[in-house]
Amino acid sequence: xxxxxxxxxxxxxxxxxxxxxxxxxxxxxxxxxxxxxxxxxxxxxxxxxxxxxxxxxxxxxxxxxxxxxxxxxxxxxxxxxxxxxxxxxxxxxxxxxxxxxxxxxxxxxxxxxxxxxxxxxxxxxxxxxxxxxxxxxxxxxxxxxxxxxxxxxxxxxxxxxxxxxxxxxxxxxxxxxxxxxxxxxxxxxxxxxxxxxxxxxxxxxxxxxxxxxxxxxxxxxxxxxxxxxxxxxxxxxxxxxxxxxxxxxxxxxxxxxxxxxxxxxxxxxxxxxxxxxxxxxxxxxxxxx
Amino acid sequence: xxxxxxxxxxxxxxxxxxxxxxxxxxxxxxxxxxxxxxxxxxxxxxxxxxxxxxxxxxxxxxxxxxxxxxxxxxxxxxxxxxxxxxxxxxxxxxxxxxxxxxxxxxxxxxxxxxxxxxxxxxxxxxxxxxxxxxxxxxxxxxxxxxxxxxxxxxxxxxxxxxxxxxxxxxxxxxxxxxxxxxxxxxxxxxxxxxxxxxxxxxxxxxxxxxxxxxxxxxxxxxxxxxxxxxxxxxxxxxxxxxxxxxxxxxxxxxxxxxxxxxxxxxxxxxxxxx
Ligand SMILES: Nc1ncnc2c1ncn2[C@@H]1O[C@H](COP(=O)(O)OP(=O)(O)OP(=O)(O)O)[C@@H](O)[C@H]1O
Ligand SMILES: [Mg+2]
Numbered sequence: 372x373x374x375x376x377x378x379x380x381x382x383x384x385x386x387x388x389x390x391x392x393x394x395x396x397x398x399x400x401x402x403x404x405x406x407x408x409x410x411x412x413x414x415x416x417x418x419x420x421x422x423x424x425x426x427x428x429x430x431x432x433x434x435x436x437x438x439x440x441x442x443x444x445x446x447x448x449x450x451x452x453x454x455x456x457x458x459x460x461x462x463x464x465x466x467x468x469x470x471x472x473x474x475x476x477x478x479x480x481x482x483x484x485x486x487x488x489x490x491x492x493x494x495x496x497x498x499x500x501x502x503x504x505x506x507x508x509x510x511x512x513x514x515x516x517x518x519x520x521x522x523x524x525x526x527x528x529x530x531x532x533x534x535x536x537x538x539x540x541x542x543x544x545x546x547x548x549x550x551x552x553x554x555x556x557x558x559x560x561x562x563x564x565x566x567x568x569x570x571x572x573x574x575x576x577x578x579x580x581x582x583x584x585x586x587x588x589x590x591x592x593x594x595x596x597x598x599x600x601x602x603x604x605x606x607x608x609x610x611x612x613x614x615x616x617x618x619x620x621x622x623x624x625x626x627x628x629x630x631x632x633x634x635x636x637x638x639x640x641x642x643x644x645x646x647x648x649x650x651x652x653x654x655x656x657x658x659x660x
Numbered sequence: 661x662x663x664x665x666x667x668x669x670x671x672x673x674x675x676x677x678x679x680x681x682x683x684x685x686x687x688x689x690x691x692x693x694x695x696x697x698x699x700x701x702x703x704x705x706x707x708x709x710x711x712x713x714x715x716x717x718x719x720x721x722x723x724x725x726x727x728x729x730x731x732x733x734x735x736x737x738x739x740x741x742x743x744x745x746x747x748x749x750x751x752x753x754x755x756x757x758x759x760x761x762x763x764x765x766x767x768x769x770x771x772x773x774x775x776x777x778x779x780x781x782x783x784x785x786x787x788x789x790x791x792x793x794x795x796x797x798x799x800x801x802x803x804x805x806x807x808x809x810x811x812x813x814x815x816x817x818x819x820x821x822x823x824x825x826x827x828x829x830x831x832x833x834x835x836x837x838x839x840x841x842x843x844x845x846x847x848x849x850x851x852x853x854x855x856x857x858x859x860x861x862x863x864x865x866x867x868x869x870x871x872x873x874x875x876x877x878x879x880x881x882x883x884x885x886x887x888x889x890x891x892x893x894x895x896x897x898x899x900x901x902x903x904x905x906x907x908x909x910x911x912x913x914x915x916x917x918x919x920x921x922x923x924x925x926x927x928x929x930x931x932x933x934x
Contacts, residue, residue, distance in 0.1 A: 428763060430759065432934060450765035452765075458760075460756065460760070463756060463760070465755045469687055469757055471687050471690030472683065472686060472690075476683065476686060480679055483675060483678075483679030483680075484676060484765065523760075527764065
């Protein structure tokens with residue numbers, strides 16, 4: 372079924388395009404995501420992240436372009452293919468509006484849809500909702516409901532997991548817990564495609580990120596080197612006897628060695644800062660920094 | 661992907677259908693609005709109109725209240741199947757329930773079977789209530805022969821199947837969930853008026869009888885009359901008989917037709933979500 376050059380790629384996209392009433396939402400995207408990778412899509416509101424992801428999930432039609440997800444064209448994906456993917460949509464009004472079902476009802480109902488699903492209680496535990504298992508979805512807080520959504524997305528033991536802004540509304544502890552969960556899934560070989568507006572989340576989780584603006588990919592790479600971050604000029608700060616000092620340099624290691632020699636002991640207040648992912652990102656999407 | 665692998669990977673239809681039926685049922689009973697509108701309303705109507713009609717005699721030794729109870733059982737069935745389903749599906753499409761399911765390997769038929777089972781369950785409960793009230797207060801005679809019970813059962817089964825299927829087909833023509841009640845409820849009310857639920861069918865204008873005969877409700881009500889009214893009343897029907905063969909034929913035809921339409925028009929995602 373797989374095999375061929377795309378055999379070890381979870382997702383292969385070439386020249387993907389999609390317009391809404393003549394306005395391009397996705398304007399020629401190319402993407403190859405190997406199996407087992409955690410890949411994050413970054414980009415401003417309306418950049419085309421959801422449109423792209425939902426085409427890959429088989430939910431939306433594309434205008435043109437070649438798409439293979441686990442070796443299958445998602446527009447033609449059948450039950451056997453869907454059993455291998457997990458989906459967490461950006462919008463999930465059903466959890467609020469058909470809120471009569473409890474957390475456990477939801478988990479049981481979704482588990483029944485998959486051939487080799489996880490134990491509903493185990494998944495509820497994983498997302499930290501064990502003590503809310505008998506609460507109705509409508510009565511959960513926004514962040515708790517989002518955690519339920521994530522639980523439903525992984526209940527079918529997907530090989531490939533789509534997460535569209537999964538941590539919106541999570542408190543910091545829930546976010547850490549979610550990061551651990553994603554790291555565990557990744558370790559067990561799950562491929563993960565995630566969109567997020569939290570840059571520290573992308574930096575923490577993703578092997579590679581792509582920045583999308585106006586339906587085009589600006590750059591793809593590991594978050595540590597995106598936008599030339601790793602080699603860009605660094606700011607070195609320390610506390611001199613005359614007060615705080617900061618120097619911009621392309622050779623921070625040399626400056627630090629020099630400082631260490633000068634002080635003859637530890638350098639007070641020493642810090643070396645590269646541009647943060649956020650700074651690089653904002654520059655890339657053309658926002659005033 | 662060959663057929664055998666597909667079979668292994670798709671969850672067993674029976675298990676998913678059971679899970680879907682459970683969800684449908686929980687949602688139905690926990691949303692009190694649906695309970696009031698499709699379940700309690702016919703019972704209230706039965707009590708109000710039954711009390712008004714009680715004592716008015718029809719030819720063939722039948723009380724108008726008896727006639728009305730038989731019709732109301734049919735109308736209730738139409739409500740819990742057609743009206744209920746045709747309103748619920750567009751809402752489920754809007755809020756993403758259907759999209760969530762479409763993203764799973766669930767056999768699509770499990771969703772529809774789940775709806776049918778929920779309808780059957782609710783219809784059963786409603787029938788027990790209507791029969792109980794009808795026989796206790798409005799002179800309804802429960803069927804006294806096995807033959808009549810069998811007719812009762814097959815009219816209910818065919819009625820549920822055809823009207824649920826019709827509701828599923830109709831949901832494909834509704835743009836969004838907000839307008840669904842405003843479209844479906846009048847259809848159901850008009851059909852009740854022209855199908856011989858509130859008025860004696862034989863007394864309706866000919867053209868109205870002709871229009872009503874196209875739709876399932878007229879035939880369900882007629883089938884119910886054959887179960888609950890004395891055989892002597894047959895002569896008062898427009899055709900001079902219960903026409904049970906035609907009842908079966910028309911309802912079966914609606915099952916097939918609505919299925920064919922539904923297959924073409926059913927959408928799992930909102931129009932704005934394409
Ligand atoms: N169903 C639709 N009908 C019309 N236009 C749409 C539709 N869905 C998306 N668009 C348009 O396509 C563009 C991309 O939208 P998309 O939802 O993919 O953005 P996004 O990157 O996911 O944004 P966000 O970060 O806000 O979720 C937007 O300009 C949006 O208005
Ligand atoms: Mg989005």
